[in-house]
Amino acid sequence: MARDGLFIGAVITMGGIQAASFAYLAGGTFILQEIYGLSAQGYALIFAITATGYMSFGSLSARLSVRWSEMAVLALGLTLAGLAAAGLILAAFAHLPLLCMTVPMFALLSGVGLTVPPTTSLAMGGYPHLAGTAASVLQAARFGFGASLVPLVGIAGPEDARPFAIIVASGVGTASLAYIALMRPRFSNSIEQVESARA
Numbered sequence: 693m694a695r696d697g698l699f700i701g702a703v704i705t706m707g708g709i710q711a712a713s714f715a716y717l718a719g720g721t722f723i724l725q726e727i728y729g730l731s732a733q734g735y736a737l738i739f740a741i742t743a744t745g746y747m748s749f750g751s752l753s754a755r756l757s758v759r760w761s762e763m764a765v766l767a768l769g770l771t772l773a774g775l776a777a778a779g780l781i782l783a784a785f786a787h788l789p790l791l792c793m794t795v796p797m798f799a800l801l802s803g804v805g806l807t808v809p810p811t812t813s814l815a816m817g818g819y820p821h822l823a824g825t826a827a828s829v830l831q832a833a834r835f836g837f838g839a840s841l842v843p844l845v846g847i848a849g850p851e852d853a854r855p856f857a858i859i860v861a862s863g864v865g866t867a868s869l870a871y872i873a874l875m876r877p878r879f880s881n882s883i884e885q886v887e888s889a890r891a
Contacts, residue, residue: 701874714838769806
């Protein structure tokens with residue numbers, strides 16, 4: 693496993709994208725209530741909408757993986773999450789209105805929903821005989837990355853969204869770099885080896 697670029701890339705991708713998701717879970721309530729003045733009910737509504745995006749796009753991910761490929765769906769999810777991170781950076785640093793913060797939040801959770809299923813499948817697919825070990829490593833990264841970065845979300849206080857946006861962008865950026873540098877080359881090599889064997 694330690695020498696498998698596809699697996700290591702999937703682990704880092706999972707950790708990075710979940711760090712962004714955990715940052716939202718940790719910082720969303722403070723940003724929306726303390727900075728934008730939403731009531732508890734208003735925050736609950738936004739949270740429900742973003743959760744719907746996560747679940748809906750998670751379900752869509754499985755169907756798209758069958759039609760396209762897991763790597764294509766993963767790239768789509770990371771792209772959506774990347775656009776969301778850029779939107780959050782802009783909203784946080786430019787102090788934009790509520791809608792400019794909540795739309796990227798929805799896009800972020802939707803991107804995470806697209807990303808998690810193919811990442812899990814690609815990580816686990818090569819280790820049916822070590823499924824428990826592979827799953828443990830994947831879940832350790834999933835929660836380890838998030839737990840290590842979440843305390844930094846509020847480092848500037850409850851009325852500053854910039855650390856939240858930076859952590860989201862860092863997590864998504866880390867996930868994207870792992871996909872580009874580790875997962876895609878290793879996956880392409882695997883496809884070429886299969887095609888060579890068939891020839």
